[in-house]
Amino acid sequence: MVLRLTGVAAGYGPKTVVSDVSFALEPGQILAFLGHNGAGKTTTLKAIMGLLPLRAGEVRFDGKPLLRTGVAERVAQGLRLLPEGRGIFPDLTVEENIDVVAARNVLPGAMFGIADVYTLFPVLDERRTTRAGSMSGGQQQMLAMSLSILGTARCLLLDEPSIGLAPNLVERMFDQVRDLCRTHAMTAVLVEQNVAAAMRIADRVIIMNNGQIVFDGTPDEARAANVWHYF
Ligand code: ATP
Numbered sequence: 001m002v003l004r005l006t007g008v009a010a011g012y013g014p015k016t017v018v019s020d021v022s023f024a025l026e027p028g029q030i031l032a033f034l035g036h037n038g039a040g041k042t043t044t045l046k047a048i049m050g051l052l053p054l055r056a057g058e059v060r061f062d063g064k065p066l067l068r069t070g071v072a073e074r075v076a077q078g079l080r081l082l083p084e085g086r087g088i089f090p091d092l093t094v095e096e097n098i099d100v101v102a103a104r105n106v107l108p109g110a111m112f113g114i115a116d117v118y119t120l121f122p123v124l125d126e127r128r129t130t131r132a133g134s135m136s137g138g139q140q141q142m143l144a145m146s147l148s149i150l151g152t153a154r155c156l157l158l159d160e161p162s163i164g165l166a167p168n169l170v171e172r173m174f175d176q177v178r179d180l181c182r183t184h185a186m187t188a189v190l191v192e193q194n195v196a197a198a199m200r201i202a203d204r205v206i207i208m209n210n211g212q213i214v215f216d217g218t219p220d221e222a223r224a225a226n227v228w229h230y231f
Contacts (some may be wrong), residue, residue, distance in 0.1 A: 002027050002187045003048070003079075003155050007057035010047035016055055017043045018211040025204075027154070027185040030178065032202035032219070034195055036231055039208040041191040042084060045157045048189075049081045050074050061155070075105065078154030082161060084191075086144040090133025094124050097132050097143055098150070105151030111184060112153065117146040120176075137164040141173060149180070155187040156180075162194045170194055174201045195231055199223070 009019040018040035118125040192198035207215040
């Protein structure tokens with residue numbers, strides 16, 4: 001298992017927002033991590049990434065507990081967060097965005113170097129000298145995705161990557177996520193409000209409600225269980 005959560009609890013101040021969150025993912029698996037606004041999905045991603053301390057439970061990456069592993073070290077090990085709201089530098093050009101992150105994350109022998117992300121997203125190659133913040137939402141999201149995989153990404157935590165994208169672009173981007181995961185045995189946790197699009201590429205679906213897991217199964221099982229009332 002590449003990522004394993006066991007009984008994870010996390011929160012802010014006096015408030016514990018998520019509790020008893022457990023799941024394990026194999027290399028190449030895509031998890032659609034769903035639920036209404038405020039259910040605790042982003043909080044769970046922050047806890048996995050080390051941006052919030054655990055109040056209970058454990059996160060393991062490649063079988064090793066991450067308790068004493070800082071955020072930068074998690075990134076170096078291949079755990080990557082694509083935050084809600086894109087996480088790009090809007091005032092820098094496409095090329096500058098990629099160079100800045102590559103300087104930190106791309107070591108010799110890395111899975112994704114600078115040339116690889118331009119091959120993956122040719123439109124970014126055409127836009128190298130464009131200010132990132134002036135591009136379309138879809139192009140900004142491709143840039144954000146590139147920044148999150150540079151180096152050797154092994155597990156992507158994607159927080160609502162479809163926000164602000166036209167429906168046809170969402171399908172295309174999700175197909176690219178699925179291809180990335182299949183081709184490179186990369187694991188993805190996909191937090192989405194776009195339930196149908198996320199379920200289309202997912203191997204597994206987990207639904208959170210008020211900080212707890214209320215459904216865990218395959219997309220077919222989710223459809224059969226009529227889980228729509230959770231959204
Ligand atoms: P959304 O789609 O709205 O982001 P979510 O499922 O990702 O929903 P979280 O962002 O994890 O939900 O929020 C869960 C709960 O934690 C909410 O009640 C929210 O108000 C609260 N919360 C989130 N961030 C903070 C914070 N920085 N400080 C205090 N409470 C917070």
